[in-house]
Amino acid sequence: MHRPAMDTLNPYRNAPLSAAVRALCSAMTRPLREVLSRVPAGTSVLDYGAGDGQLAAWLAARGRTVVAVEPDPRRIELGAALHRGLPNLCFVRDLRAADARGPFDVVLVVDVLYLVPRAERAGLARRLAALMAPSGRAVLKEVVASGIVRDTIVGVQERLVGLLTGCPPPVVDLPERRELDSLALVFGTIRESVDLPVAWYAHRLVVAGGTGGGRG
Numbered sequence: 001m002h003r004p005a006m007d008t009l010n011p012y013r014n015a016p017l018s019a020a021v022r023a024l025c026s027a028m029t030r031p032l033r034e035v036l037s038r039v040p041a042g043t044s045v046l047d048y049g050a051g052d053g054q055l056a057a058w059l060a061a062r063g064r065t066v067v068a069v070e071p072d073p074r075r076i077e078l079g080a081a082l083h084r085g086l087p088n089l090c091f092v093r094d095l096r097a098a099d100a101r102g103p104f105d106v107v108l109v110v111d112v113l114y115l116v117p118r119a120e121r122a123g124l125a126r127r128l129a130a131l132m133a134p135s136g137r138a139v140l141k142e143v144v145a146s147g148i149v150r151d152t153i154v155g156v157q158e159r160l161v162g163l164l165t166g167c168p169p170p171v172v173d174l175p176e177r178r179e180l181d182s183l184a185l186v187f188g189t190i191r192e193s194v195d196l197p198v199a200w201y202a203h204r205l206v207v208a209g210g211t212g213g214g215r216g
């Protein structure tokens with residue numbers, strides 16, 4: 001039974017309505033508890049494609065040190081304002097800016113790869129793996145392709161969110177299960193690969209690499 005991650009919403013109490021709605025939808029429709037529980041306590045985390053930092057802030061508020069990489073300057077601005085009380089969370093625009101802060105115990109990639117062109121995904125995985133500590137782990141979570149009807153619903157939802165938040169509609173290309181698993185292999189041995197369906201969304205969570213170097 002899916003339990004929404006309502007505790008990720010605390011920073012959004014005074015957020016602009018569009019950001020609060022997006023965060024609420026995120027918490028309701030994604031298995032965020034399962035994702036967050038795979039990030040050990042006391043670790044350094046690279047959160048790639050962090051958005052306005054909903055997950056990054058939850059982790060930073062609970063003792064992880066987080067570098068949140070986000071290409072959209074509006075989301076960085078919003079995230080920096082929403083989470084300004086967290087000295088162990090910083091936002092950067094790209095991986096070059098994250099380089100000097102690594103290596104990281106955990107590389108977290110949640111609902112990002114579907115926005116990255118397919119031909120670029122393996123190269124991105126290699127780039128991220130190079131930033132991971134030797135005993136580090138990657139935690140990947142994506143909605144995977146699962147048939148024309150459900151994939152279309154996801155595409156329509158993305159368009160609606162784009163309209164709501166004033167962002168251009170993204171090109172959505174959901175990865176296949178197999179593709180996600182083979183991208184995870186770039187980070188090391190696959191420790192876990194599970195389907196976590198929520199409503200019509202086919203979420204897949206893959207953990208690869210080592211212990212993550214943390215206490216949990």
Ligand SMILES: C[S@@+](CC[C@H](N)C(=O)[O-])C[C@H]1O[C@@H](n2cnc3c(N)ncnc32)[C@H](O)[C@@H]1O
Pocket residue numbers: 026048049050051052054055069070071072075109110111112115116
């Ligand atoms: C659906 S949001 C997920 C945000 C966050 N990971 C979460 O789970 O709450 C996708 C984010 O990926 C960012 N993004 C899109 N293309 C990207 C790319 N090529 N590299 C890094 N981030 C990207 C978007 O700007 C957006 O903030």
